[in-house]
Amino acid sequence: MGGYLRAMKRYAVFEGRASRSEFWQFTAVLMVIIFIALIIDGAIAQEASLDDKKSPGGIITVLVVLAHFLPSLAVTVRRLHDTNRTGFLVFLNFVPPVNLVLVILMCLRGTPGPNQHGPDPLALGGGTLTTAGLPPAAGGSPVAPQMAVAGPTRHDTIAELERLGRLRKDGHLSDAEFEVLKSEALTQARAS
Incomplete structure (x- = not known):
């Protein structure tokens, strides 16, 4: 949860570095939040269908995703910086077969000590x-x-x-x- 909170505090900060733990904690908490939002949206849709009303379908999930879009990009760019790579590789996320490369990069250990993007984030x-x-x-x-x-x-x-x-x-x-x-x-x- 600490990694999620650190990433949210640095909402739109694309400079610096983020450790593996910060990135993966942010990702795990975000997935749980999206899952909960999907459950809420499903309950709203089911309630609306019982009342023969049209539901706004998925509005909670859309709001959660929009609220986390910028911090998700920022923590991904900072994670790439931790491995001493350019943040522009974040655009691999939008190319479906190639985006697996980005997942692999997120799993790599960061550069020990300082690199061109800043000091080692957790000094491990x-x-x-x-x-x-x-x-x-x-x-x-x-x-x-x-x-x-x-x-x-x-x-x-x-x-x-x-x-x-x-x-x-x-x-x-x-x-x-x-x-x-x-x-x-x-x-x-x-x-x-």
Whole structure:
């Protein structure tokens, strides 16, 4: 659900990158919403047919699809950017036999580290959450590795928590990733 909300917050932002999880969470939630809209439209049509009235047929589904058209294009373009490809490949979506290529591209791992479209969106390293690729803290390097070497001061911990908060606010970290990194920072601060 976090990926869906991040994509909707960046409703028409075609710049930057989107991770696989953001794209696929957005897609999964959108499919559920469309399915629910179809059920509602079916119930409305059935009710109208029982009353011998003509129903507006599928209006809820049409509204849902229209409301999600632009964010869907934007998250797809950002996902293509994450794999270091041009966003214009989104037009493959409109060519039925070729659109399977786009599905394959959406499944590929993003470029590790920054690329021409921006920083790594979730800073994933080898499938595990790390601080590699995250913007550095005030000291010039990510704080979590510093904390492992030398005990952090109270100021270091506060600076790290503020940095993580900014990353979450900017959409570079999901709520779950923020909680994991916050917990690590606090655990390391307590250990010193």
